[in-house]
Amino acid sequence: MNRNNPQKLSEKATGRVxxxxxxxxISYTIEGEGAGGVAGFAKGGADVSLAEIGQETLLAYTVRADVGGKVAQLRARRINATAKSLAGQFFDRFSEQVVKTLPR
Incomplete structure (x- = not known):
């Protein structure tokens, strides 16, 4: 890929969680991995812990990400920052959905 002549990546990606x-x-680990041809691969996950605090549950997590491949090598910092941001968004939305199921 060249900045003066950008090309679309038309590879199909596969993955699993x-x-x-x-x-x-108390705790669990969520892991995901995917591959997309020339785009490379991504592996990541989060160690999640739950703690009861009175009537509430505190959810804490530690995220890790690893990428490889030609495109990934060029954008590794951005990919890692994006992975952390997406993990935060996931757990925020997860929390919103759990709260909706609680009796009022």
Whole structure:
């Protein structure tokens, strides 16, 4: 890819997400990986912990991301920042959905 002649990446991506280290009501690990031909690959995950504080649950997480491939090598910093931002958005939305299911 060249800045003066940008090209679309038309590769199809594949991926999967898994949950592991399941410790119900306490912690778990969510991991994902994907590959997209010349675009490269991405692997990442989050270790999630839950803690009861009175009537509420505190959700804390640590995110990690790893990328590789030609395009990924050029944009690794941006990809890592985006991964952290998307994880934050995911858990914010997750929290909103959980709150909606609670009895009032």
């Amino acid at each position: 898994t949950l592991s280290n399941l410790n119900p009501r």
